[in-house]
Amino acid sequence: MTFRGIVTAVLGATAWSCAASTALAAPAIRGVAIEQSLEAEPIPAPPADVPLVARLAIDRHVFDGSSASTAWDRLQERLKIYQSSHVAVLLALGTFPSADADVEAWRQFLQMVAERCSGAVAAYQIGAVAAGDEHDVNRYVYLLKLAAVQLRAVESTAVVVQGPIPSGSVEWEARVFAAGAGPYIDAVAIDGLPSSAGPMTTVIEKEKPSGLAIIGPVHLPADPAQAAAQFVETRTRALGTFVHVVAYDGEPAAIAAALSAARRIADLIAADLVTLDERAAVLRFTQAERDVTPSVAHTLLYSLTGFDTFLVYGPAAGATIDLEISVANATNPMVRDLLAGTTQKPLRTQTDGAGKRLRFTLPLADHPLVLDFNFGIGDTYILTSEARKESLPRVEEIIFRYRQAQAAQDAALENYIAHVRIEQHFHPSPADPSYNIVTENRLFADRVGVEWEELSFELNGAKWTANRPAFPLVQPEKVLSLPLDLRLNEDYTYRLDGVEPVSGRPAFVIRFDPVDARRALYRGTVWIDRRSFVRLKVQAVETKLAGPVVSNDETQIYAEAGGLPGRPAWLMNHLVSKQVFLIAGRSVLVERELHFTDVSLNVPDFNAVRTSARASNRIMYRDTDQGVRYLVKKGETRVVSNQMTTSARAFALGADVDPSFDYPLPIGGLDILDFNFLNRDMQLALLYGGVIALGNLQHPNLWGGKFDASIDFFGLAVKSNDDVFDALGRRSGERVNRIPVATGVNIGYQVTPFHKLTGHYELHYDAYFRDATTAADFAIPSDTATNGEGAGSANVAAYQRTKWTSWGTGADFDADARTYTKYDIGLSKDFVFKTFHTIHLNATYFGGRRLDRFSMYQFGLFDATRMHGVPSAVRFAELAMLRGSYSFNLFEQYRFDLFLDQASGRDPRIDDGWHSGRASCPTLTAAPGRRCSRSCC
Incomplete structure (x- = not known):
């Protein structure tokens, strides 16, 4: 390249305002x-x-x-x-x-x-x-x-x-x-x-x-x-x-x-020609020293490929016209007659001292002519694109390229079979053991749909390959319009949020939001590979959920699953979700993981393998527009069943050994959990044990779906002993018998997918009785109803007794305790490893104002302050608890749970000091759920 050519390229690039570079090349069709x-x-x-x-x-x-x-x-x-x-x-x-x-x-x-x-x-x-x-x-x-x-x-x-x-x-x-x-x-x-x-x-x-x-x-x-x-x-x-x-x-x-x-x-x-701003060239046409520029059709052009300059002009009246113009390079100006196919030099060419301001006398014709400023000169064709700055494409172009890549894969991928391991982990309450459910499945996917057979089912390590216990099939509402899908009406808005690596691959980061907030859709982020435009990762939160699932947060990871003709196949490799269920009026976090392995693409005998699976007696599922449904056997075929398993029932048989009762409290009856009670989209949780009954009736979708309401109820048919303990032990002569009955209404508002405000009203009725050991001068409390109202994202409630007279000897009675307040706040975290090994940690603080003997926190079997091995008669006005458990499986037959509880409480009736205690409780459970050993201390 000559020095003159370099100078020409630089001047040409700086003298003219050309079209801005684009992120994606213009289509290669012209002519x-x-x-x-x-x-x-x-x-x-x-x-x-x-x-x-x-x-x-x-x-x-x-x-x-x-x-x-x-x-x-x-x-x-x-x-x-x-x-x-x-x-x-x-x-x-x-x-x-x-x-x-x-x-x-x-x-x-x-x-x-x-x-x-x-x-x-x-x-x-x-x-x-x-x-x-x-x-x-x-x-x-x-x-x-x-x-x-x-x-x-x-x-x-x-x-x-x-x-x-x-x-x-x-x-x-x-x-x-x-x-x-x-x-x-x-x-x-x-x-x-x-x-x-x-x-x-x-x-x-x-x-x-x-x-x-x-x-x-x-x-x-x-x-x-x-x-x-x-x-x-x-x-x-x-x-x-x-x-x-x-x-x-x-x-x-x-x-x-x-x-x-x-x-x-x-x-x-x-040539790749662009129109130049003639004002930068100070272009001027004259005839007889009169400016005729506006009346002469003309276009000043610049070649992005050859870095040449052209002026298309005419037709115009007269035989000649004068031109003044400034250009960076005019090595060999020539007038080209495109119709006749002839060329000629300008009739006059004149330059100023610097050689940039040019003056020409040009011929005219009855058709356009072209002034080529560098006719036949080859070394001005210089490529200087190295300095072009890279810019990101528009988000719409990225989505189009993704859809194009996905459609190409869909056209090449007829079917696939994969092994899918599904894990579910949840913890009903801080004092209960964790539940770990694992199923091994074989998935069949083709262009018609997806179905899978369940190869095995494990609950807390106990394994079934057939005749497993019924398990409710509860799932979030099916989202029919997924992000990036091509539909008649676009349901999402997208915005590009830069580039970041995913598994070492640069990826476009695209945020998406639903257009219609009233529908069940997703909100989140998708990462699209910058080179191949395949989907690498999706993080999404489902919106507008209908209970009992009130929150659903998913992270999907995609990876190469094998080769297809001309391209690799990218399929989901790993899915992690966190779902919040409303169960018995309370929120339970369920963590799910799916792992896809052993993927076989375009299996030649796909139909035969799937037919064999359908002919077996294993449980099968199909993904439908209404969600996951059972694929049940009907004769020699299988059909989709809309009779979903939405309930579970079990016998409740056992006893509660507690000093609060004169004898072990027998429990015998039914334990029911129904997610579609009376086919009314209501949920019933009921434990009826003969002498005890407690439960909750819940409606998870009210007033547009963000509200839920439930009713609690509790009753005990036998008297419990209410004792008082101090530093010397149980106080003699102060025992009171009590029969409690309670109900309550809870209202919840889902602020965000994982943040909820609650309000509740409680009504308790306590009947008090004199025990045979109660001292004659000890007055028992009056039977009373207690109203309580609470609200907030934490648990705060104020209570009012309808009647409250002096009790005991009068020394512990406080008339102001007719009204009192309770509040608590806590944190929980589960650590799951090796599938059936779970560590659960919970820390909770319980406090209140004007709490007396009959309103303090106790350690009852159904209380939020339950502590393993501690009788319900122990009570505190202020309590800090740290509870932990470690659960694991032995030999795929036994479930071992070790509970460790630490509590510090303060009882102002005795002193202002904090008193600590700890308890442990190992439990051994044998499949299919029969407890065989428990010892708490």
């Missing part, structure tokens, strides 16, 4: 297009260096029925002819189907066209619109996106052209772009003449800066000379504009004359 059909004769081989495009229109209906084979053969033969003559093909596929019932057949036709024409077609034109027949924008854009994804899935480099669109449909086309069509198309075909297309090209250039416009067809007159003149006029006027292709039709002689003229401007047609 002259000729209208064609399969019935017409093929275009003859074009002159050398003329970029020629055959816009070949086909009717999809011809490719149906008995004539389909002949039509495909004719199309393939025509494509071979164009390939051999180096003619690019723009395949015009006509209009969109008018009926929704025809969309699937049309989609399959597009896929077949792309597969059969792959490598032989440069561009596909879709979505033709007739004048006065503007389609519904939403449906039109949906079909446009669907077509683009199908075509690009087969041939990723194909150019997608929308249209043709009438040049007058400017407002309609603006709405098409506003509906999100831009990223799915590379160009727009405009039906009209170049002179009428200005407003339409302005819209296209604004909405799709990296695209282009195709205009025409321009009908050429039959006379060859007139045809050549019209061709030069229309094609020259398009130079440097957003119109990269001008289409023509006419008689064969007229087409031949136009192509002959095209040879003389082939370098201009093929």
Whole structure:
């Protein structure tokens, strides 16, 4: 490269304001297009260096029925002819189907066209619109996106052209772009003449800066000379504009004359030209020293590929015209007559002292002429793109590329079989052991749907391969519209939030939010691979859930699962979810993990393997639009059952040994959990044990879905002993017998998926009785009802006794204790490792005001302050508890739970000091859930 060439490149790059660089390259199609059909004769081989495009229109209906084979053969033969003559093909596929019932057949036709024409077609034109027949924008854009994804899935480099669109449909086309069509198309075909297309090209250039416009067809007159003149006029006027292709039709002689003229401007047609701001060049036309610049048609052009400058000017009145202009380089200025094919030097050339301000006298003609400032000079063709700054593509383009990659995978992936391990972990309360459920499954997925068979079921390490206990099939509401899916109506908004690595691969970070907050959709983030545009990771929170699942947070990890023809297959590899269930009016966190292994793609005997699984007696499931459903055997086949397992029942048999009772409290009855009680979308949790009953009736979806309400109830049919202990032990003569009954109403409001405000009302009734050991001078409390109201994200409640008279000896009685307050706050954390090893930690503080003997915190079996091995008679007005448990499985038969509880309490009746105590309780449970040993101390 010469020094002069370098200087020219630098000056040329700095002197002119060129189009901004785009993140994705502009489509590689430009030149002259000729209208064609399969019935017409093929275009003859074009002159050398003329970029020629055959816009070949086909009717999809011809490719149906008995004539389909002949039509495909004719199309393939025509494509071979164009390939051999180096003619690019723009395949015009006509209009969109008018009926929704025809969309699937049309989609399959597009896929077949792309597969059969792959490598032989440069561009596909879709979505033709007739004048006065503007389609519904939403449906039109949906079909446009669907077509683009199908075509690009087969041939990723194909150019997608929308249209043709009438040049007058400017407002309609603006709405098409506003509906999100831009990223799915590379160009727009405009039906009209170049002179009428200005407003339409302005819209296209604004909405799709990296695209282009195709205009025409321009009908050429039959006379060859007139045809050549019209061709030069229309094609020259398009130079440097957003119109990269001008289409023509006419008689064969007229087409031949136009192509002959095209040879003389082939370098201009093929060049990447941009229009320059003539004010920077201080351009001025004069005649007889009079400024005639406004009256002379002219365009100043700059070549981004050759770094040359051109001025297209005329026609104008007179024989000559004077030009003043400043350019960075004018090595060999020459006037080119594109119609006659001649060149001549300017009639006069004059430069100033610096050589930048040029003055010319130029000839005029009745057609446009071109002043080429560097005619025939080769070393000004210098590439200086190294300094271009990289920018990120628009989020719509990324989503389109993802959909294109996903459609290509869907087309290549017929089916797959995978092993899926599903783990679920939850903790009902701080004092209860954890539950760990693991199922091993074999998943079958094809283009029809997904189903799987359950190979084994493990509960806390006890394993079943058949006849396992019933387990409620409770799940979040099925989201039918997933992020990134292509649908008629876009349900999500997207925004690009930069680039970050995922598993060492650079990925676009895209945030998505639902358009309609009233529907069950997702909100979150998706990471899309920057190079291949496949999905790498998704983090999403489900919105507008209907109970009993009130929160659902999922993280999905995708990885290569094997190879498909021409591409790897990317499938879900790992899923982690955190779900909050409303059970018995309380929130329970359930953590789930899915691991996908042993994936087999496009299994030849897929149907046979799945049929064998269906013939077995194992439990099977199918994913439906309503959610996961059982696939039950019915004779020799399986059918989807809408009879979901939403309840569980068990016998409750045992005894509670507590000094608060004169004898072990027998418990015998039923334990019921029903998530669809009375088929009313209500939930019933009930423990009826003969002498004791407690439960909760809950409705998880009220007043728009964010509210839930429940009723608690509790009753004890036997007297319990209420004793008082001090530093010397149990106080003699102060025992009181009590029978409690309680109910309450709870109202919850879900502020965020994982933050809830609650309010509750409680009503207790306590009947007090004198014990045989109660001292004669000890007055028992009056029977009383107690009202309590509480609210907040933590638990705060105020209570009022309806009647409260002096009790005992009067020394401990406080009349102000007729009203009192309780509050507590706590934190819990589970650590799960090796599946069936769980460590649970809970720390809770309980406090209050004006608490007396009968309102203090106790350690009862059903109290929130339950402590293993500590009798309910022990009580404190203020309490801090740290509770932990370690659970693991022995020999896949026994579940071992070790509870360790530490508590510090303060009783102002005795002193202001804190008193500590700890308790431990090992428990051994044998499958299928029968407790065989327990010892607490």
